[in-house]
Amino acid sequence: MSKFNDGKKQRIEPGISTASLPDIVFMLLFFFMVATKTRENTSSLIVTLPSATETGKLEDKTPTAYIQLGVPTKKLQKVYGDKTSIQLNDAIKSKKDIRMFLDDKRASIKASYPDAQIGASKAKKMVVCLKVDKKTKLGVVSEVKEELRDASALKVNYIVNEGK
Amino acid sequence: MPKRQSPEVNAGSMADIAFLLLIFFLVTSEMTQESGMFQLLPEKVADTSPPPPVNKRNVIEVLVNNNNLILFEGKLVKIEEIPTLVKEMILNSSNRTDWPVSRAVTEEELQVRIDKNKKVLEKANEAAQASAERKLKKSELRLKALQVFGEDFRKSEHVVNMQATQGAEYETYILLKDHLKQAYKSLRNDLAIKVLGRGWSDLTLQEKEMLKMVYKENISEAPVIQ
Structure with a gap:
């Protein structure tokens, strides 16, 4: 090599250009924004889901409302006791609040569409996802289901872990 | 006065900003789709007459x-x-x-149902059109199912x-x-x-x-x- 460079100036290796790095990262960013959905809510309850095999997946973009049932976490047990409680959005609420929660949810689904008619039909399609701890007594679950019927939210999806 | 060239904006930190955004989205989002068991609850009806x-x-x-x-x-x-x-x-x-x-299911009873659904579709107004159409399609599919499955297509009243x-x-x-x-x-x-x-x-x-x-x-x- 040196005989070709004799008498000439030492060549300096050019650094790798990082100009396209932002583009790559932005591409990743957009991918994740499209492929994922934002976390619905953090849990204040201990919910261990049961397992089942005959499950289905909700269509993308189906409007959903989440209701969780379970025992409050250790930290919150001082405040809420250790009985099975109901969580709507981020807070532990009582059975009576379910109706208002569902009405609010439907109103917000409706409002998120510019066309009132489409909004109304989307609100009708709302599915209530129940995340229930597997040790919960059925009495409590059925009380919640009665509330759902009262609020005429009839589409229910029991969230489970897939498989045995 | 000589014209001063405005310095180019340094885009080097752009990547850092984008990374920050990326990490934010990674943390706040979830990829796994939940699976569940679907159920349609019975509607609440006012009358308390005994069920059939x-x-x-x-x-x-x-x-x-x-x-x-x-x-x-x-x-x-x-x-x-x-x-x-x-x-x-x-x-x-x-x-x-x-x-x-x-x-056993007979072809006639399915045909009767198709005819009935056809009539409903003709009379349906704009709002009810889509659901009437769906019903008609379903009844036609039922007839096709009978042709495919023959005598195995039985109506169980369980x-x-x-x-x-x-x-x-x-x-x-x-x-x-x-x-x-x-x-x-x-x-x-x-x-x-x-x-x-x-x-x-x-x-x-x-x-x-x-x-x-x-x-x-x-x-x-x-x-x-x-």
Whole structure:
């Protein structure tokens, strides 16, 4: 090599250009924004889901409302006791609040569409996802289901872990 | 005054900003889609008139008690036995008189239904058009199912009546529901293999739809026993 460079100036290796790095990262960013959905809510309850095999997946973009049932976490047990409680959005609420929660949810689904008619039909399609701890007594679950019927939210999806 | 060249904006930190955004989205989002079991709750009706009488032989009773034990038609059974037991009763191939009625479907009755749905569609206004169309399509598909499955397309009048007591655990309830659904899936799978020569997972959407018509899921849930 040196005989070709004799008498000439030492060549300096050019650094790798990082100009396209932002583009790559932005591409990743957009991918994740499209492929994922934002976390619905953090849990204040201990919910261990049961397992089942005959499950289905909700269509993308189906409007959903989440209701969780379970025992409050250790930290919150001082405040809420250790009985099975109901969580709507981020807070532990009582059975009576379910109706208002569902009405609010439907109103917000409706409002998120510019066309009132489409909004109304989307609100009708709302599915209530129940995340229930597997040790919960059925009495409590059925009380919640009665509330759902009262609020005429009839589409229910029991969230489970897939498989045995 | 000499014209000063404005310095170029340094884009080096752009990557840092984008990374920050990326990490934010990674943390706040979840990728896994939840799977669940769907159920349509019965509508609340105001009138308290007694429900239409159901022939007792058509009802398949399943009960979960406070100790999470399962009673099938009054007998204590293991949960793994449920699919086979339910399948036997729905098929009722030995024509037992204490098991649900299962009768052959005729082409005429399906044709009557198609004609009825056609008339409804003609009269339907704009709002009801879509649902009337769907109904008509469904009844036509039912006729096609009869042509495909022939005498295996039987109408079973069974109702699976699922009951639970207040103190039963949710896990048992879900497991029982799962096993009841497995019974239907297995029925459909058996027929698919017999007639079409393929298992459930290799069927087209339309074939699946038709099999669901042949073995229609009919699980009713009684209110919880106090």
